[in-house]
Amino acid sequence: MAKQMSVISFTGKLGNLIGYKRNGEYFLRSMPEKVQQTAATRRASRRFGIASRKGAFIRHAFYGNLDIHCDSGHINRLNKLLIAAGDHHAAITGFRFNQHSGVDRFFTVAPRLFSNGILNIPAQTIAGYKGVAALEVKVIATRIDFTSRQVAGSETVTLMIDPDTTFQETNVSLEVPGKGSLVVVFQVRAMYRDGPSRNRQYMAADIIAVAAPQVPKYAKKRTYPKRTRLLPNLTYTHAYPAIIQLE
Structure with a gap:
């Protein structure tokens, strides 16, 4: 780690050098020749x-x-x-x-x-x-x-x-x-x-x-009685979103 003393300081990559700022001062460090990641x-x-x-x-x-x-x-x-x-x-x-x-x-x-x-x-x-x-x-x-x-x-x-x-x-x-x-x-x-x-x-x-985002909750399904015009042996249900009561 070396401190930048020039009039113009920089951050980022320049050749094989990296400039960075810490606590209001500018420093330099060299890039490693090879990075081996696990x-x-x-x-x-x-x-x-x-x-x-x-x-x-x-x-x-x-x-x-x-x-x-x-x-x-x-x-x-x-x-x-x-x-x-x-x-x-x-x-x-x-x-x-x-x-x-x-x-x-x-x-x-x-x-x-x-x-x-x-x-x-x-x-x-x-x-x-x-x-x-x-x-x-x-x-x-x-x-x-x-x-x-x-x-x-x-x-x-x-x-x-x-x-x-x-x-x-x-x-x-x-x-x-x-x-x-x-x-x-x-x-x-x-x-x-x-x-x-x-x-x-x-x-x-x-x-x-x-x-955290509120996850919508839904009311229990309401089952309506069969009507004469509906197909037999089928149950029609409608789910209505519940009003969420927050703490």
Whole structure:
């Protein structure tokens, strides 16, 4: 590993060298002359490729609505979570786009998502910070179909909260129809009188919930009595979809 000292730095492949960025600095490493893969390394490579593509899809689904600066390591951190998670996407709950601060810094009692699409923010005391006039809370709910890699829709709700006060319980309805999982990001920014804070300790954006797609359930088949015009010895049934009662 060598550090790039030139005026123009680069990332990617250049000849037999690979440039990459880590913690804001640029480095070089040489490519191996020959790579011999085993069955295990090929499986690991496939898992990494799937996780990387899925991670890029998730990030770009939220980038347009985020108002904070993500830390330089958030891409690798999300990929590691996805590799371990496999198809269990709820495992990315708790992921921080900014590792230097989390939602729990501002809300000691965590918000929770009910399966009926209601995000409950419990009542609690919001701490005050020197010079901070308000806390901006932005809830970003995005419906993601991980199979087809499509975003079905997105909804954002913004709240302004006075710091150093008792926050009253609030319910936010997140209605994002479509197929796929509902991924919810909870963003908090400290606001001064002249605009948002640029201190990374006073901005957070965490994935607080991943609701799996709802599998439709159907009511029991209703059997209708035979009518004179129907063929004999045949039973006609009609299945009606049940209304899904969420928690």
